[in-house]
Amino acid sequence: MIQSFRGKYLFLSNFYMVPVFYDGIIYPSSEHAYQAAKTTNQILRKKISKLSTPSEAKAEGKKLKIRKNWDEIKIAVMRNILLEKFVANDDLRKRLIRTEDHDLIEGNNYGDVFWGMTETGGRNELGISLMWVRDKVS
DSSP states (O other): OBOOSOGGGGGGSTTSEEEEEETTEEEEEHHHHHHHTTOOOHHHHHHHHTOSSHHHHHHHHHHSOOOTTHHHHHHHHHHHHHHHHHHHOHHHHHHHHTTTTOOBOOBOSSOOOSSSBBTTBOOOHHHHHHHHHHHHHO
Protein backbone atom coordinates (compact mmCIF):
# COMPACT_ATOMS: atom_id res chain seq x y z
CA MET A 1 0.00 0.00 0.00
CA ILE A 2 1.26 3.46 -0.92
CA GLN A 3 -0.28 5.90 1.53
CA SER A 4 0.95 9.28 0.33
CA PHE A 5 2.23 10.89 -2.82
CA ARG A 6 5.42 12.33 -1.37
CA GLY A 7 9.10 11.37 -1.54
CA LYS A 8 9.68 8.64 -4.10
CA TYR A 9 5.96 8.70 -4.96
CA LEU A 10 5.73 12.45 -5.54
CA PHE A 11 5.29 11.73 -9.27
CA LEU A 12 1.76 10.46 -8.44
CA SER A 13 0.76 13.86 -7.10
CA ASN A 14 -1.09 16.39 -9.23
CA PHE A 15 1.44 18.91 -7.91
CA TYR A 16 4.30 17.08 -9.66
CA MET A 17 5.64 19.41 -12.33
CA VAL A 18 5.46 17.64 -15.67
CA PRO A 19 3.80 19.06 -18.79
CA VAL A 20 0.30 17.78 -19.51
CA PHE A 21 -1.45 18.39 -22.83
CA TYR A 22 -5.17 18.58 -22.25
CA ASP A 23 -7.96 19.91 -24.42
CA GLY A 24 -5.61 21.78 -26.74
CA ILE A 25 -3.42 23.46 -24.09
CA ILE A 26 -0.13 22.44 -22.48
CA TYR A 27 -0.20 22.83 -18.69
CA PRO A 28 2.80 22.68 -16.33
CA SER A 29 1.11 20.02 -14.15
CA SER A 30 -1.99 17.89 -13.95
CA GLU A 31 -3.23 20.22 -11.19
CA HIS A 32 -3.13 23.14 -13.62
CA ALA A 33 -5.08 21.13 -16.20
CA TYR A 34 -7.68 19.99 -13.69
CA GLN A 35 -8.27 23.48 -12.31
CA ALA A 36 -8.56 24.91 -15.84
CA ALA A 37 -11.08 22.24 -16.79
CA LYS A 38 -13.49 23.68 -14.24
CA THR A 39 -14.36 26.36 -16.79
CA THR A 40 -15.07 26.32 -20.50
CA ASN A 41 -13.62 29.82 -20.91
CA GLN A 42 -10.50 29.41 -23.06
CA ILE A 43 -9.01 32.73 -21.92
CA LEU A 44 -9.19 31.66 -18.28
CA ARG A 45 -7.80 28.22 -19.15
CA LYS A 46 -4.81 29.80 -20.88
CA LYS A 47 -4.30 32.11 -17.91
CA ILE A 48 -4.13 29.09 -15.59
CA SER A 49 -1.69 27.36 -17.97
CA LYS A 50 0.74 30.25 -17.49
CA LEU A 51 0.79 30.14 -13.68
CA SER A 52 4.11 29.11 -12.14
CA THR A 53 3.00 26.57 -9.55
CA PRO A 54 0.24 24.04 -8.93
CA SER A 55 -0.63 25.94 -5.74
CA GLU A 56 -1.28 29.08 -7.78
CA ALA A 57 -3.43 27.06 -10.20
CA LYS A 58 -5.43 25.59 -7.31
CA ALA A 59 -6.00 29.05 -5.84
CA GLU A 60 -7.12 30.36 -9.24
CA GLY A 61 -9.43 27.37 -9.67
CA LYS A 62 -11.20 28.28 -6.44
CA LYS A 63 -12.07 31.70 -7.91
CA LEU A 64 -13.64 30.34 -11.10
CA LYS A 65 -17.31 30.22 -11.89
CA ILE A 66 -17.57 26.44 -12.14
CA ARG A 67 -19.21 24.93 -15.22
CA LYS A 68 -22.73 23.62 -14.58
CA ASN A 69 -22.04 19.92 -15.06
CA TRP A 70 -18.79 19.86 -13.09
CA ASP A 71 -19.89 17.49 -10.33
CA GLU A 72 -21.02 14.95 -12.93
CA ILE A 73 -17.81 15.06 -15.00
CA LYS A 74 -14.97 15.90 -12.62
CA ILE A 75 -13.85 12.31 -11.99
CA ALA A 76 -13.84 11.53 -15.74
CA VAL A 77 -11.93 14.77 -16.37
CA MET A 78 -9.35 13.83 -13.74
CA ARG A 79 -8.91 10.37 -15.26
CA ASN A 80 -8.44 11.80 -18.75
CA ILE A 81 -5.86 14.29 -17.47
CA LEU A 82 -3.98 11.57 -15.60
CA LEU A 83 -4.09 9.30 -18.63
CA GLU A 84 -2.50 12.10 -20.69
CA LYS A 85 0.14 12.64 -17.99
CA PHE A 86 1.24 9.02 -17.91
CA VAL A 87 0.86 8.15 -21.60
CA ALA A 88 2.91 11.18 -22.69
CA ASN A 89 5.76 10.52 -20.26
CA ASP A 90 7.32 7.08 -20.63
CA ASP A 91 9.38 7.33 -17.43
CA LEU A 92 6.33 8.23 -15.33
CA ARG A 93 4.29 5.50 -17.00
CA LYS A 94 6.94 2.91 -16.10
CA ARG A 95 7.10 4.19 -12.52
CA LEU A 96 3.31 3.97 -12.23
CA ILE A 97 3.35 0.40 -13.55
CA ARG A 98 6.05 -0.48 -11.00
CA THR A 99 3.57 0.31 -8.22
CA GLU A 100 2.13 -3.06 -9.33
CA ASP A 101 -1.05 -3.97 -7.49
CA HIS A 102 -0.43 -1.71 -4.50
CA ASP A 103 -3.37 0.37 -3.35
CA LEU A 104 -2.63 4.02 -4.10
CA ILE A 105 -3.93 6.28 -1.36
CA GLU A 106 -3.70 10.04 -1.49
CA GLY A 107 -3.22 10.44 2.26
CA ASN A 108 -3.35 14.03 3.43
CA ASN A 109 -3.66 16.16 6.54
CA TYR A 110 -5.44 19.11 4.90
CA GLY A 111 -8.93 17.61 4.97
CA ASP A 112 -9.45 16.42 1.39
CA VAL A 113 -11.80 13.47 1.81
CA PHE A 114 -13.02 13.46 -1.79
CA TRP A 115 -9.78 13.09 -3.76
CA GLY A 116 -7.85 11.68 -0.81
CA MET A 117 -8.08 10.24 2.66
CA THR A 118 -7.43 11.61 6.11
CA GLU A 119 -7.07 9.74 9.39
CA THR A 120 -10.86 9.63 9.60
CA GLY A 121 -11.39 8.23 6.09
CA GLY A 122 -12.30 9.51 2.66
CA ARG A 123 -13.20 8.50 -0.90
CA ASN A 124 -9.64 8.52 -2.31
CA GLU A 125 -10.87 9.33 -5.82
CA LEU A 126 -7.38 10.43 -6.91
CA GLY A 127 -5.86 7.13 -5.79
CA ILE A 128 -8.67 5.20 -7.46
CA SER A 129 -8.19 7.22 -10.65
CA LEU A 130 -4.44 6.52 -10.63
CA MET A 131 -5.10 2.79 -10.24
CA TRP A 132 -7.56 3.02 -13.16
CA VAL A 133 -4.87 4.70 -15.27
CA ARG A 134 -2.32 2.08 -14.18
CA ASP A 135 -4.64 -0.66 -15.44
CA LYS A 136 -5.06 1.19 -18.76
CA VAL A 137 -1.36 1.74 -19.43
CA SER A 138 -0.04 -1.63 -18.18
